[in-house]
Amino acid sequence: MRTLIVDDERLARNELRRLLENFPKIDIVGEAANADEALPLIEDLQPDLLFLDIQMPGKNGFELLQAIEGKAPDVVFTTAYDEYAIKAFEFNALDYLLKPIELNRLTEAIHRVEEELQSHPTEAPRPSSEPGTKILGENDQVFVKDGEKCWFVKLGKVRLFESMGNYVRLYFDDQKPLVLKSLNALEDRLDAATFFRANRKHIINLNWIEKIEPWFSGGLLVTLRGGDKIEISRRQAIRFKDLLSL
Structure with missing residues (x-):
C-alpha cells in the first residue's frame, strides 16, 4: 500500500514511520508537514493510504480532504485529541488513532485498511460534501465512545x-x-x-x-x-x- 504521512510534527512523523516498519505491505512514498505540501504529493504520488493529522497550520486535516481533486486515498486520522472522532467518521475515515500511537492499535488500523482494500479494490472513500446527510450502509464504519x-x-x-x-x-x-x-x-x-x-x-x-x-x-x-x-x-x-x- 502506497502510503503518505501528513503531520506538522517531525518527531510524530518519525515515530509513525518507525512503527510502520513492522508492516511489510506498507510502502511509505512520502511525508508532508501541512496540507499545502500534501496536496501536490497526493496528486503526483497517488497514494493508497493517508496517515493524516487533524490540527495543522493552515488547512486542517478535514480541509485537506475536501481540497483533494479526483479519487481520494483511504484515510487513518492521527491526532492527540478525541474530540474530532465523530467528524472523522463523517469523512469515512477507516480508523482514528490517538497519539501517542501504540503498536497494537496501529495493527488494528492496518487490518481495517487491508479489509477495505480487499472488499473495494477499485474504490476509495470520498469525504462527504454535506456531513450528516450520508446514508450509512454495512460497509461504513462508525466511531462509538x-x-x-x-x-x-x-x-x-x-x-x-x-x-x-x-x-x-x-x-x-x-x-x-x-x-x-x-x-x-x-x-x-x-x-x-x-x-x-x-x-x-x-x-x-x-x-x-x-x-x-x-x-x-x-x-x-x-x-x-x-x-x-x-x-x-x-x-x-x-x-x-x-x-x-x-
Whole structure:
C-alpha cells in the first residue's frame, strides 16, 4: 500500500514511520508537514493510504480532504485529541488513532485498511460534501465512545440497535455500548436495505437473522445469530414480508 504521512510534527512523523516498519505491505512514498505540501504529493504520488493529522497550520486535516481533486486515498486520522472522532467518521475515515500511537492499535488500523482494500479494490472513500446527510450502509464504519472505551466498528458487524430512553445500545461482538442518540434519528441515517425497524425499541441487521417464527397477533419473532430474539410488530411484519418477498 502506497502510503503518505501528513503531520506538522517531525518527531510524530518519525515515530509513525518507525512503527510502520513492522508492516511489510506498507510502502511509505512520502511525508508532508501541512496540507499545502500534501496536496501536490497526493496528486503526483497517488497514494493508497493517508496517515493524516487533524490540527495543522493552515488547512486542517478535514480541509485537506475536501481540497483533494479526483479519487481520494483511504484515510487513518492521527491526532492527540478525541474530540474530532465523530467528524472523522463523517469523512469515512477507516480508523482514528490517538497519539501517542501504540503498536497494537496501529495493527488494528492496518487490518481495517487491508479489509477495505480487499472488499473495494477499485474504490476509495470520498469525504462527504454535506456531513450528516450520508446514508450509512454495512460497509461504513462508525466511531462509538462509551465512557472511557472507544470503538471504530463496521456497521455490518452491528446486529442490533436498542432504544434506551435518550440513548441507543449497539450490539456487536461481545460489546454493548450506549450512544447518545434517538432510535428515530439513527433510523434516518441507516440503509433500509440492511437495517430494519422491527418495533418501537429495536432496529435489526437483516444479515444477522438466523430464524423467523410466527408470533402473537400477526407479528413475527426473529432470532439473530448470537441468540438475540426480537419481536417484529404486526404492523412492521407486513413491511418485513414485503421487503423479503420476491
